[in-house]
Amino acid sequence: MITGKGITKTFKQRGNVLGGREVHALRGVDFSIAKGGSASFIGESGCGKTTLGRIIAGLESYDGGEVSIDGTPMSPLKPKQRQPHFRKIQMIHQDPYSALNPTRTIHQTLYAPLALRAGQTGRSKAWIEERAAEVLSLVGLDPGTVLARYPHQLSGGMRQRVVIARALTVDPEMLVADEAVSMIDVSLRLGILALLKDLRERLGVSVLFITHDVATARYIGDDGELYVIYRGQVVERGPVDTVIADPVHPYTQSLLSAIPVLHGLEQPGEQPVVPVESLNGAQSEEGCLFAGRCPFRTDRCESELPLLGVTDGFPQEHACFHPERRSVIARPMSEV
């Protein structure tokens, strides 16, 4: 179980003449991912979803709030003391081409972390070999053919499986998959998604899925929670299928409206939401963060910041003064 309360993170950019500029990557985010559960963070680039993922994986510090792993708060601990906690959380990066050392065979890649593990737990060399083969089988690769190969001899999908296998060598409790399928060929993506789902079911590993592609978020598990993040704030949060089928925040609705419609197979939603585009790109820090682009904004939105919470009539949490159901997503022809 990993929880976060009020996580904030601000990046300071060094300025030249006018002094520095501050970027609020995260503005007080709460989250909680149960053991064996799943969650997806969705949003556009720069919304803070990757920063949050990196904080959860222990790769990034945070300025405010607290991350707790199995009830232990992390910030009072010294870096060395945190290590065993964050070891339970392993990251899977977007690009399997650069995540593997090209000069090492898959055997060497898996051997190093396993040797470390063996040292810690007093196991033998034979165990290392056995376990290397085991983690490869877990991710659907044939150890006999893959172990002796170099990364360049494998396809993108196979490499991503090796990356996942490497993460499994340290017996993680959670995998953080940051855009883990966006560089994989279309016909193979579902295979990787199915693998992550399968690992959840078989090993009880929880999965945090970070993506800008909303549709893939469903494939990690329909019991998962979806967090829609905009400019460092969670603007909508709830069960995956609820948020996708019945979004109430205009930003979520814009994201879902932007998904291409497979004409001929699907019927577009009747009330697509298209965000207003600001010409100068300047974004107001006052009021609702989405107000500048929101087609439904009112005076209140420009002065007051809505906070994430539940209101009558909607099952999910949202941060909007004027939540409303709109039919935005495309439906299969067979249903209409």
Place this chain on the structure above:
Amino acid sequence: MAQQASQQVPQRAAGQAPGVRIDSLTVVYKTPAGELPAVRNVSLTLEPGTITGIVGESGSGKSTLALSLLNAVQPPGRISAGSVEIDGLGDVVTFEGEKLRKARGAHVGYVFQAAQNSLNPLKTVGKQLLDLGRSHGVEDLRGLVREARELLGRMGLDGARVLDSHQHELSGGMRQRVGIMLALVLNAHLVVLDEPTTALDMITQANILKIVREVHAERGLTTLVITHDIGVVAEVADRLAVMYGGRLVEQGPTREVLGAPKHPYTRGLINAIPRLVGDIDEARALPGRPPTLATVPKLGCVFRERCAVRMDVCDTDDPEAVAHGSRIVACHAVTVKEHA
């Protein structure tokens, strides 16, 4: 306005979208294992004024095919057979030197994959625009700048500001629009967009696709969109062509192909798209993996290793592309079924 006159390149009637006929095109790459075909015996017609989308996975040969439209396949690749006939221009495969250079840009606009990275980081967009104008012998550079500003304004950008910007000052979506502007500013009427929305966010992608559609209609273009994302093609294209292992396996009107795919690969690809609604177990990954240049089978159908309806003949004979009504499909199983 851009002056694109040149003695060598014949003038086309202004404002007229050209048709393109690619006939039996084969492009090979020289490798230690001999010359291997990246594009094999591909025939495709782009009707004037239409948007055609080519869909394929990595290594399917889609980018190589697109580059052939400019006769710009780089060594060690070369066009080994076939022709690319562009209305008002001729067979570009036979073009070379100055004549070829003039045709590029003035007649065929190309928006490169990752337009984000195809701009010069040291020069402002405006300076690059002037470079483009000079290299094409445009005399009225002021007119060119005016045209560029209009185009950028049309795409929702502040033209003056963008022309004064370096690429790092522009967002991904803005750079993509700059790429489109540079492809159109010389008044090309045939435009190739290679992965126009890769690495863009959903909302930006939707915006760019809308712009592509509108600019296409307003300027009377013939447009070719290359992508790995069926969704992109579904949004913009009139016609859809599916490439696999260097072959064009299926082509036809977008809605028809998506609604009732005939080729087993097209079917598999559509089934592999994650959906927003419905049973998540309905979507399935295709077994196996796409072939690379080195693993494309020399004999028989390129898709047979992953095919659910494989027959004996698939191992030995490469299926011909056969027309079935508005659809052209290269599959033995489909041919048998349609003629049964």
